Amino acid sequence: MASSHHKKNQIFLGTFIHSVKLGELQYMHDMAVCVDKFGKIVAVEPQRDLENVMENVKETLCQKLAWDAHDLAVTIAKEGQFFFPGFIDTHIHAPQYPNAGIFGKSTLLDWLNKYTFPMESSLASLPKARRVYASCIRRTLAHGTTTAAYYATLHVEPTNLLADLCLAAGQRAFVGRVCMDDRDVNPAYYRDESADEALARTRAAVDHVRAIDPAFALVSPILTPRFAPSCTRECMARLGALRRSYGGGGDVEELPVQTHIAENAAELALVKAMFPECDSYADVYDRHGLLGARTVLGHAVHLTDAEISLVARRGAGVAHCPCSNSALTSGEAPVRRLLDAGVGVGLGTDVSGGYSASVLEAARQAALVSNHRAMPVGKWADVPDGERERARLSVEEVLHLATRGGAGVLGLGARVGGFDVGLEWDAQLVGLGLVAERPDVEHEYEHGHGHHGTRATDRGNVDIFGWETWEERVAKWVFGGDDRNVKKVWVRGRLVHERE
CATH class of the missing domain: 3.20.20.140 (Metal-dependent hydrolases)
Known part of the structure; x- marks a missing residue:
């Protein structure tokens, strides 16, 4: 699917995980990654004030980058989601x-x-x-x-x-x-x-x-x-x-x-x-x-x-x-x-x-x-x-x-593979299934025709209960994840896939 967002400056907010060297992942929480109209990462900034995030983005980041706050696309990772390189x-x-x-x-x-x-x-x-x-x-x-x-x-x-x-x-x-x-x-x-x-x-x-x-x-x-x-x-x-x-x-x-x-x-x-x-x-x-x-x-x-x-x-x-x-x-x-x-x-x-x-x-x-x-x-x-x-x-x-x-x-090391400033925004938004504390909140169980049954959800195989460390969440994703966990995909800043 095509998207017009790659013609706008974009800001991505949430947790970002990428490899910094063989054997070492970097976990960046409460961050803002700023991507220009050409799909290139131009800034990676801490974003502490999540309650007033849009106001903060417009007042600080847009001013710093000389961007028009009215011509901006913002993507915020939800709870249980993180950005990972494509x-x-x-x-x-x-x-x-x-x-x-x-x-x-x-x-x-x-x-x-x-x-x-x-x-x-x-x-x-x-x-x-x-x-x-x-x-x-x-x-x-x-x-x-x-x-x-x-x-x-x-x-x-x-x-x-x-x-x-x-x-x-x-x-x-x-x-x-x-x-x-x-x-x-x-x-x-x-x-x-x-x-x-x-x-x-x-x-x-x-x-x-x-x-x-x-x-x-x-x-x-x-x-x-x-x-x-x-x-x-x-x-x-x-x-x-x-x-x-x-x-x-x-x-x-x-x-x-x-x-x-x-x-x-x-x-x-x-x-x-x-x-x-x-x-x-x-x-x-x-x-x-x-x-x-x-x-x-x-x-x-x-x-x-x-x-x-x-x-x-x-x-x-x-x-x-x-x-x-x-x-x-x-x-x-x-x-x-x-x-x-x-x-x-x-x-x-x-x-x-x-x-x-x-x-x-x-x-x-x-x-x-x-x-x-x-x-x-x-x-x-x-x-x-x-x-x-x-x-x-x-x-x-x-x-x-x-x-x-x-x-x-592939000779692309200076262009893609991580979230460093200067690299192009080739990324995926990964979402893991957060299990509610009360199953009935999720309607996991339902009655029908005199028997008990379960209703499948489309959140994928990976269940997250909230007590896992981020390292454990990533391990669960690697060994249990599939395409259902891939919520959005961008190449050079262009949204190229989105799971409904």
Whole structure:
């Protein structure tokens, strides 16, 4: 939904929670965050006089900022609500959205051929693509995703349509036309016919985004070799040259890149057989000019120490996709090892290998998967206890990955991810269900037709009783929350989603 509020100066009042660094959340109570007409945070001020809040806002903040108090939008968080930065999905396949939750008993390579390629190829139909992409964008916004790095299909017009729809909906997005020209790996009905065709189609998609958003202020193109086995050496080398030569919008010198790496054991064997001259999977991308500061590597489950070191040196980042890695039995990504090595990590839903378009779900699964790495069983049995324990990711850490971590991976760290002055207002208003002291006040129970029953409410799964600390409230939200807790969502100050 569109809103005219992004054309006004805005003030947001209440509790604000954001990550200030890995493992540390900052809780700012009774605060006012001031956002200008361009969607940028220009002031963060204590707001003590809540009883006379509107008068105080107009008398003090508007005067201080030289704003017209009559041309102002004010949003006040209610009891049980708080503002949180918008989630950043660093890895999601928009054309696979209809298949979310469908993976049968497949592992990666079988799943691609049975479910994924047929669905993606069918989106050559623009009406079908519009239906799927509009639904995907609506769903991700409803889950609080303000930025998404989308893989599209290999078709140019449907990919351009996805970019158009993101821009119209107001979602910050990276939109990539997938490149896949290897004749031996890709099905005949769904592939680029040559490296020339792959590059020409990619340029067309990049040019379209530049035409609709010249500065890449909201929507950016992203080069998308599907994964090394799907591309010929010539295709990857030419994409690498395009990355360096094309230039981005504004101050961006190079185009970003997204691809997959070290997701599955069978995939590793395939890469080794196809690229025997390369030292490793990561080396394949490095030799073809695709490993750089704005490269997003999906999964990274089975990287060696040497590969992790290479990725860190090149400044590339990792999209951690715990739901997909579990659903397709790919493995448990070594997130702590990546972080310790200086590799930036964000979260990806990886729909439809992942079953949910919710980054909050990815966050809770990231915590649970890290716990599995800490358990003294299987291949981790011989690992020292202290090292195993360090593998665990806390609530504060997974929320960092969901916001600032993802922003860093996508090269947006100076623009979004928190509530600092100078950042853009990409945010969600989260509401948790406050349980009344007397159940009859909520009408939780009602009589009907001679039996007792309960009536469901739409406030979500998280019940707050009032005695929880804020840290406990956030933990309950992470492990029990869903889209029903997302009351409003803004991108660059524009209201893009509101739950009635």
